Amino acid sequence: MSFNTSISGLNAAQKDLNVTSNNIANAKSTGFKKSRAEFGDIYAVSAFGNSKTSVGQGVINQAVTQQFTQGNLDFTDRSLDLAISGEGFFAFQPSLDSAESVFSRAGALGVNKDGYLVNQAGEFLKGLPTDAEGNSVSTSLATADPVRLPAEAGEPRATTTATQLFNLPSEAEGLPVSAFNWNDPETYTQANSQRVFDSLGNPHTLTSYFVKDAGQDNTWRVYYQFDNEDPVNFGSNTHGIDTDGDSTADVTVGYQMLRFDGNGSLTDADGNLLSYGSGVPGTSMDPENPTLTLASPGTGAEDLSVQMRISRNSTQYAAGFNIGDQGQDGYTTGQLTGVSVGSDGLIRASYSNGQNQALGKVALVDFRNPQALKQVGNNQWIETVDSGEPLAGEAGTGTFGAIQGGALETSNVDLTAELVNLITAQRNFQANSRAIEANKALSDTIIGIR
Missing domain, CATH: 2.60.98.20 (Flagellar hook protein FlgE)
Structure with a gap:
């Protein structure tokens, strides 16, 4: 049994090393959230066993949980770089005809050939509909659509x-x-x-x-x-x-x-x-x-x-x-000159005639249990039964954080802490290896008795 106990310790140390290594590898990944390996002891006693003299049977990895703490904001001065200061996730649509959504804290956006705002994976940013004044018409994720920049020129207005x-x-x-x-x-x-x-x-x-x-x-x-x-x-x-x-x-x-x-x-x-x-x-x-x-x-x-x-x-x-x-109050025809996003998530198109047009508000989403979200790569998650359904809303309202334009949220990995944890995991691995070595020496001694 001592061999199995030590092997479980080796496996746990290896899992800890893997998680720590993954955190270190993603220290520069935008919107990445570090993970933590959580362990529990294995302790089995039969119905008539004596718990006072029972010995534990090793360790088991209970879960690898992500830590959704706030990362630092890295200011880029690029208007389509967005960061969330506080709670919430951006919602993206994998394709125009998809009914699914993926969620991320990475807000490095661009414009594709069709004028849609997309992330680095080509997925479409979802925005809540607004009226001409920029007020939200609905805060339901079901009504959110991919945000598209207008292709036409800004309409003129006669002076009144x-x-x-x-x-x-x-x-x-x-x-x-x-x-x-x-x-x-x-x-x-x-x-x-x-x-x-x-x-x-x-x-x-x-x-x-x-x-x-x-x-x-x-x-x-x-x-x-x-x-x-x-x-x-x-x-x-x-x-x-x-x-x-x-x-x-x-x-x-x-x-x-x-x-x-x-x-x-x-x-x-x-x-x-x-x-x-x-x-x-x-x-x-x-x-x-x-x-x-x-x-x-x-x-x-x-x-x-x-x-x-x-x-x-x-x-x-x-x-x-x-x-x-x-x-x-009149103005001539205008050409699109830029796009800006306010702290409330309002996306505005600016025209050369000095006018602005509201294109929608960035849809923010939160979950009752974000740690139960399923990772799908590219610093993205999808909902699960345990995470609960996505709750959509506007930036700066309720529990949702504000949106910072011209900035990206960096990884929340603390390299100093991770390097210390790397040393600890290495020591744990070495100690369990020595336990196996000691068990082998005892076994060899018993086998060598004549």
Whole structure:
């Protein structure tokens, strides 16, 4: 029996050496989780045996369990490298037509020829569906699909709102109404241009001409022009312009009135429906938000309807003309320029026109008993009966950790501890070998008795 006991010790030491060697070999494997060999003694006593004098019969390997402790984060500055800081696994789909999933902590991703996000084994990253704002629609793994980058260009958007915040110089010289001519800088105080977009993404220039009124204190006229065409004709505030010098008005233009109080604050702005080319009559609008309806000439796009919002914080002070802020909500066609992943797992595609598109959220999965997961290689696991079903969710919610973009989780192997354990296993092996040697010497002595 002593031989069998020592042999079981040799086997246990060998198993310990194998596990330790595997840990050391995978010290640089991304997302690898070290294992630990666990042992128990063999102790058999019959129903009528005397346990006080019984001797154990050796050792047995009870299990090799993985240790799912957090590995360090190695920052790579590559946007498609992902790491989980906390609990959870990435979910991958082996093929597009597969109903199975494999799970991993390794998040070194790339893009395949069809635009899908895949790992180094070519398996497809699964993402939870989201709405246009990036909010999750479902957190069920059954609704998660492979994440694919859009092949098409970013769609354009027609401008619907343009804004201006400015200061008009109070000391500017007033000009008569009939004097304005957009081709003569001497007939207006200041001009400001901003870019707007039609429904096909074509850029157009919307120019505002500011003229201080000579007939009324603290009052300004604003004329609007689309591209290089005649200024917009709108509303009841109109007058003719002689553009060819024959003393005859051949162009009729409209204007918006801005009125300031003695403190330089904007108090009133006549709002009108401004039209270009389409002949839409002027109508009274919200004084703070006059709307310009502009036909889009020569592009084939739909007519623009732009709400011109002049900020109530606009002023008339004794200072130079200044545009404090301006903006508009349209944009042209965009090309895909990059992909980023937030700490909540939201995957966004970025376009050259400055827009972003939500593609989904990285699906994270956890298990009630992760140590019962079955290893399948490539630092991946699949579920088993003992592990329980996968529980899916969003990063940063519940027990799920946050996602760190531009980083990879390194192996959680501690090389110093493994080398010490290697020495211990070696000593155990040697000690059991010596026990076998001693048993053999005793056996030889007995056999040699004459």
